[in-house]
Amino acid sequence: MKITDFELYKDLLKSKSGLVLSQDKSYLLESRLNPVAKKWGYDSLDAMTMTMQGVPDPELITDIIEAMTTNETSFFRDSRPFDMFKDVVLAHVKQARPQKKIKIWCAAASSGQEPYTLAMLLKEAASDFPGWSFEIYATDISNEILNQAREAKYSQFEVQRGLPIQLLMKYFIQDGDKWQLNDEIRGMVKYDYFNLMEPMSKLGTYDIIFCRNVLIYFDEETKGKILGDMAGHIEKDGFLFLGGAETVLGITDAFKPVPGQRGLYAVEGSEHLEQKKETSAQALA
Ligand SMILES: C[S@@+](CC[C@H](N)C(=O)[O-])C[C@H]1O[C@@H](n2cnc3c(N)ncnc32)[C@H](O)[C@@H]1O
Incomplete structure (x- = not known):
């Protein structure tokens, strides 16, 4: 591909x-x-x-963007974040939300x-949360991938990657060579x-945000x-999960890493960071 053409798609x-x-991703573009x-x-x-050098059809632009997204994902990806979700995050919100409601946003689902x-x-944790309501809002830039997500039909290969067999048996039904997730979990x-x-003004405020394995594709300014913007859409004692290769360090002061919990971040000034500081001070005393 000519450099000028590469630059056009890059911009x-x-x-x-x-x-x-x-530039070394020219082959990927092609x-x-x-x-x-x-x-x-x-x-x-x-x-x-x-055509792209003129005024292209907006749907062609959408198709180009969708073609260039990397949708790599799996159930329980990296496993540790989901342990923290259960042991740290749910344990906190359980005592901190008298209204018995948890709102989660998966920002690149x-x-x-x-x-x-x-x-x-x-x-699985429902018996510990009687009377609670959970809202999981999942978004993505690719409509094609969102349709696959809504359909919730997975191949043998996809369910074998990270999903415990007990959960497969409990929540999925075999449909030919695919596994269909049941309506209750889908719903x-x-x-x-x-x-x-885009501006996040149409979004609500969430207790927990998952924004994993998408910021790696952006430059520092865009990440920041x-x-x-996300800091304006998360509760003051909320939690942010990033991917294993992502961090807030050197990018924003809005969030700080929760000490001892790799990949988990809290809003600057949050009690999660304060408690840890006190504990370290006590340990030094
Ligand atoms: C590698 S997947 C990560 C999926 C999941 N979060 C995980 O960690 O397994 C990255 C996702 O980000 C989406 N994405 C890329 N750019 C985006 C943008 N500007 N806004 C929203 N989603 C985007 C892609 O379509 C893709 O589905």
Whole structure:
């Protein structure tokens, strides 16, 4: 691909979705955009690029963005965050929410494994939360992947990655060569399109935000802007989960790592950070 063509797609993706493409990803651009060119009836990627130099159909732009998203995910991905969710986060909200309501936002939900993992965990913990209501709001920039998430049908390969067999047997029904998640767990998650590059004013305030394995694709400025905006949509004693390769350090002061809980962050000034400081001070005394 010519440098100028690469630059055209690079600028488009950065401005519309936040994705930063380095020159060494030129091969990725070509391999993912060739099928889009074919779908739109172009003879070649070059022919599609010529259209892109003019005023392209917004749906073509959407298809290009969707083709360039990486939707890699799995049930109980990295496992440890879900232990922290049960042992640290749920333990806190249980004593801190007299209104018996928990609101969770999964900000880059992909094909649903992350929000459904949370839904299954909440269902498993239901006897400890009598009378509670749980709201799981799951968003993504890709409508195609959101449709897969809503359908909640997974291949053998997908259910074998991280999902304990007991939960598979309890909450899924085999349907040909796929596994269909049951309606009760599906009904616990509400899906919507949301681009993290957009203003968050239409969103509510959440007790817990999962924003895992998406900020890695953005530059520092975009990460800082998104995390700063998220700080305005999380309760003061709320929790933020990031992916294993992501951090707030050097990017924003709005959140701080919860000591001893890798991947878990709290709002600056939150009691979760204070309690730990007191404990360390006591240990030194
Ligand atoms: C690698 S997946 C991560 C899925 C899940 N959070 C996990 O950790 O397993 C990244 C997801 O981010 C979505 N995404 C990329 N750019 C986005 C944006 N600007 N706004 C919202 N979602 C975005 C992609 O469509 C993709 O589904």
